[in-house]
Amino acid sequence: MRYLKFSSFILFITFFTACDKKTGSEKVDFDREAFLVNIADNVIQPSIENFAFNAEGITVATNSFNANLSIESLNVLRSELKEAWLSYQHLAFVHVGPVSSVNLRDRVNIFPTDAALIEENIASQNYVLGSAANVAAKGFPALDYLLFGTGNTEEEVLSYYADPDLGENRLQYLTDLVTDIQTTSNLISEGWPDYRSTFVGNTGTDVGSGTSLLVNEYNFQFDIRIKNAKIGFPSGGNPRTGGVLSPENVEAYFSGWSGELAEEAVKSSIAVFKGEHFDASEDGLGLDDYLDALDARDRNDELLSRAIINQSTAALEEMEKIEAPYSEIASAEGSQLVNVYNALQAVIPLIKVDMTSALSVSITFQDNDGD
Amino acid sequence: MVTNWLPTYRFNQAKHIAPLATFRVAFGVMMLASIIRFWSNGWIAKQYIEPEFYFPYYGFEWIQSWGNPGMYILFAIMGIAAIGIALGAFYRFSATLFFLSFTYVELIDKTNYLNHYYFVSIIAFLLILVPANKAYSIDAWRRKKQDFYVPAWSIHVIILQLSLVYFFAGLAKLQPDWLLEALPLKIWLPSRADTPIIGSLLDYKLTAFIFSWFGAFYDLTIPFFLLWKRTRVIAYLTVIAFHFMTAALFQIGMFPFIMVVSTLIFFSEDFHKKLWAKLIPQRKEVLPNSVGFANPVVLKYFFILYFSLQVLLPFRYILYPGNLFWTEQGYRFSWRVMLMEKVGYSQFSVNIPEKKKSFEVFPQQYLTPVQEKMMNTQPDMVLQFAHFLRDKYQTEFDAEVKVFVESYATINGKGSRPFINPEVNLASIKRGYQHKNWVLPYNQ
Numbered sequence: 032m033r034y035l036k037f038s039s040f041i042l043f044i045t046f047f048t049a050c051d052k053k054t055g056s057e058k059v060d061f062d063r064e065a066f067l068v069n070i071a072d073n074v075i076q077p078s079i080e081n082f083a084f085n086a087e088g089i090t091v092a093t094n095s096f097n098a099n100l101s102i103e104s105l106n107v108l109r110s111e112l113k114e115a116w117l118s119y120q121h122l123a124f125v126h127v128g129p130v131s132s133v134n135l136r137d138r139v140n141i142f143p144t145d146a147a148l149i150e151e152n153i154a155s156q157n158y159v160l161g162s163a164a165n166v167a168a169k170g171f172p173a174l175d176y177l178l179f180g181t182g183n184t185e186e187e188v189l190s191y192y193a194d195p196d197l198g199e200n201r202l203q204y205l206t207d208l209v210t211d212i213q214t215t216s217n218l219i220s221e222g223w224p225d226y227r228s229t230f231v232g233n234t235g236t237d238v239g240s241g242t243s244l245l246v247n248e249y250n251f252q253f254d255i256r257i258k259n260a261k262i263g264f265p266s267g268g269n270p271r272t273g274g275v276l277s278p279e280n281v282e283a284y285f286s287g288w289s290g291e292l293a294e295e296a297v298k299s300s301i302a303v304f305k306g307e308h309f310d311a312s313e314d315g316l317g318l319d320d321y322l323d324a325l326d327a328r329d330r331n332d333e334l335l336s337r338a339i340i341n342q343s344t345a346a347l348e349e350m351e352k353i354e355a356p357y358s359e360i361a362s363a364e365g366s367q368l369v370n371v372y373n374a375l376q377a378v379i380p381l382i383k384v385d386m387t388s389a390l391s392v393s394i395t396f397q398d399n400d401g402d
Numbered sequence: 403m404v405t406n407w408l409p410t411y412r413f414n415q416a417k418h419i420a421p422l423a424t425f426r427v428a429f430g431v432m433m434l435a436s437i438i439r440f441w442s443n444g445w446i447a448k449q450y451i452e453p454e455f456y457f458p459y460y461g462f463e464w465i466q467s468w469g470n471p472g473m474y475i476l477f478a479i480m481g482i483a484a485i486g487i488a489l490g491a492f493y494r495f496s497a498t499l500f501f502l503s504f505t506y507v508e509l510i511d512k513t514n515y516l517n518h519y520y521f522v523s524i525i526a527f528l529l530i531l532v533p534a535n536k537a538y539s540i541d542a543w544r545r546k547k548q549d550f551y552v553p554a555w556s557i558h559v560i561i562l563q564l565s566l567v568y569f570f571a572g573l574a575k576l577q578p579d580w581l582l583e584a585l586p587l588k589i590w591l592p593s594r595a596d597t598p599i600i601g602s603l604l605d606y607k608l609t610a611f612i613f614s615w616f617g618a619f620y621d622l623t624i625p626f627f628l629l630w631k632r633t634r635v636i637a638y639l640t641v642i643a644f645h646f647m648t649a650a651l652f653q654i655g656m657f658p659f660i661m662v663v664s665t666l667i668f669f670s671e672d673f674h675k676k677l678w679a680k681l682i683p684q685r686k687e688v689l690p691n692s693v694g695f696a697n698p699v700v701l702k703y704f705f706i707l708y709f710s711l712q713v714l715l716p717f718r719y720i721l722y723p724g725n726l727f728w729t730e731q732g733y734r735f736s737w738r739v740m741l742m743e744k745v746g747y748s749q750f751s752v753n754i755p756e757k758k759k760s761f762e763v764f765p766q767q768y769l770t771p772v773q774e775k776m777m778n779t780q781p782d783m784v785l786q787f788a789h790f791l792r793d794k795y796q797t798e799f800d801a802e803v804k805v806f807v808e809s810y811a812t813i814n815g816k817g818s819r820p821f822i823n824p825e826v827n828l829a830s831i832k833r834g835y836q837h838k839n840w841v842l843p844y845n846q
Binding site for chain 2: 057058059060061063233234235236255259263275325327328329330331332376379380381383384385387388389390391392393394395396397398399
């Protein structure tokens with residue numbers, strides 16, 4: 032009997048190798064380590080460096096602004112803020128390792144910002160920026176308020192800081208916010224080299240592996256921080272149920288950069304997905320290549336990677352049609368933002384359902400027998 | 403009469419207790435190890451204390467978490483009961499206590515449903531009925547009387563139950579996805595390619611086919627190969643190899659080890675007697691009772707009913723229209739193990755017409771990652787969560803609340819598609835065993 036069993040087992044093998052040679056030699060041909068190395072060295076590392084460079088830029092500009100309150104120094108500071116805010120959009124997609132442990136997203140980009148709380152902090156001079164109570168009173172959105180929301184013209188903004196009573200406090204608060212961003216950036220830059228080997232070394236898909244973290248954070252950023260926070264909340268959320276319009280909830284409400292920031296975020300999503308080098312010089316191994324190696328397909332039997340890129344690009348095109356700041360158009364029912372929302376929503380099942388399924392990433396260490 | 407259907411089987415024939423005693427000890431020890439592992443991983447808190455909301459089974463809503471420190475006390479009781487089973491101390495009481503405490507915990511939240519927990523529950527139930535403590539036990543020692551003979555049924559019900567588990571698991575694999583496309587193993591195995599030694603093989607599509615076919619063959623035939631004396635040893639070596647392989651590849655916890663020790667019960671009386679002789683040298687044994695035992699007839703009918711139910715339960719899905727994997731109506735308690743890769747996504751929206759309010763709810767605000775993952779693919783859990791939202795916001799706004807869900811799911815990597823009808827107000831749908839017509843058809 033044991034021979035029967037053994038020979039039937041052999042029979043299976045011969046059956047498959049003999050009558051289906053193609054299936055037999057077919058293999059998932061993908062170098063997971065090279066993929067993680069590319070993401071680590073050509074996507075994450077330069078994003079961190081770029082963010083650090085821009086953080087430095089705001090710090091320097093803030094110092095000059097402090098030393099010399101002028102329209103010129105204000106405009107330099109404003110443009111540095113914009114650069115840094117744009118550079119953040121890329122790093123938000125690769126929220127792994129030190130980027131995640133400093134909790135970059137919550138630390139620098141919670142919007143809408145709480146102007147009343149900011150003013151309260153300034154007046155009392157009694158605040159701890161690191162405390163949970165102050166997440167909505169710091170980071171880029173708070174700087175947005177301080178540099179744009181405190182006056183209608185540049186002169187008015189300058190006079191806000193030249194105020195004989197509170198001017199000093201206001202400058203101090205501004206400086207504290209920038210220092211906090213600089214500190215965050217330093218922590219990330221310093222932490223990355225230590226984390227890199229962990230990221231690259233774990234080629235599995237368990238919890239904590241590079242791939243699993245990357246995919247989960249990618250989805251969170253796309254679904255919650257872009258689709259919902261940047262588009263959904265201000266424009267009334269899910270259009271089918273007719274949400275409440277709240278244009279004041281857009282990102283960068285005061286400067287009106289909402290559109291540029293959101294577009295940058297979607298561009299980053301595509302670049303990270305493709306594993307494109309940060310300077311866009313080369314398209315390295317990315318999630319798209321991994322999905323192709325697995326021959327992952329969408330419902331229409333198209334390559335899943337194609338479907339994701341096409342749909343993300345379609346969303347980007349909808350965004351590019353919008354010229355005005357989102358706060359202006361979000362006040363109209365059924366605005367163009369609803370088209371953007373719908374286009375982004377069409378990406379969600381592809382990345383949250385099809386991609387995670389194809390990559391088989393774990394979300395927990397707990398037992399699971401697959402049902 | 404039953405005896406007429408099975409003329410050669412003597413229900414009450416006297417059999418040596420050794421196989422049953424080994425099973426009792428092995429099961430008790432495995433359960434204790436499981437509890438310790440569960441506790442030390444911090445899962446008691448994660449699964450039964452921290453969640454804000456649980457998914458009770460229909461009709462068992464009265465079963466609730468005991469909180470902190472209640473859940474720890476419950477697990478401690480379970481642990482002591484497991485020791486009682488292993489040692490054969492206050493055996494019936496211990497087995498009953500274990501069955502009740504274990505089943506209670508499992509009923510708190512269906513998120514944690516696993517086939518092997520269901521298996522543990524029913525084995526614990528069977529253990530209450532069998533006299534596994536008549537020898538090699540504290541109870542026998544206390545009574546100062548070892549009784550080495552038990553009725554045949556007490557060993558055979560466990561063998562039959564184990565065989566059913568394997569056989570149905572095998573039967574469930576006889577379907578096109580598993581056999582012709584090697585799904586879902588074709589998805590899972592490449593993701594395990596970092597596994598030591600065999601890892602590089604897992605990238606080959608052929609490997610998924612071999613595993614799939616071998617898995618189906620194994621499940622369908624292993625009870626028979628274990629039953630037959632001539633193939634038993636090689637079959638058992640296969641059991642070890644098979645389960646250790648699955649343990650290395652998948653996150654399935656203690657199950658492989660539980661099966662490895664449980665299947666020892668297929669071995670002969672002599673094998674187990676020798677095993678026990680090494681552990682506890684015996685002086686004299688009570689002679690077998692050639693007449694057999696006089697167990698109440700009611701027990702016989704009980705087992706006929708019990709096993710009929712066990713055989714029918716996995717087929718109850720026939721009563722529902724639609725794709726079983728998609729609707730999951732009749733999926734649980736049917737030994738469909740490792741059979742599909744299913745992932746879903748859901749975003750709920752709450753609508754309060756009176757207050758002209760509507761907003762989106764992401765499940766992660768209220769659910770743990772595991773709860774969310776499980777809910778996203780199981781319609782009955784989606785409905786339960788919708789009801790949770792309805793009740794919560796009804797109280798908060800003191801007005802009628804509508805709940806809708808936009809959801810997608812994919813089975814075996816075949817492309818995501820809309821899952822639950824987004825136009826249906828889930829707040830108004832009743833729970834129950836009726837067909838869930840608000841789940842969109844798979845091939846819409």
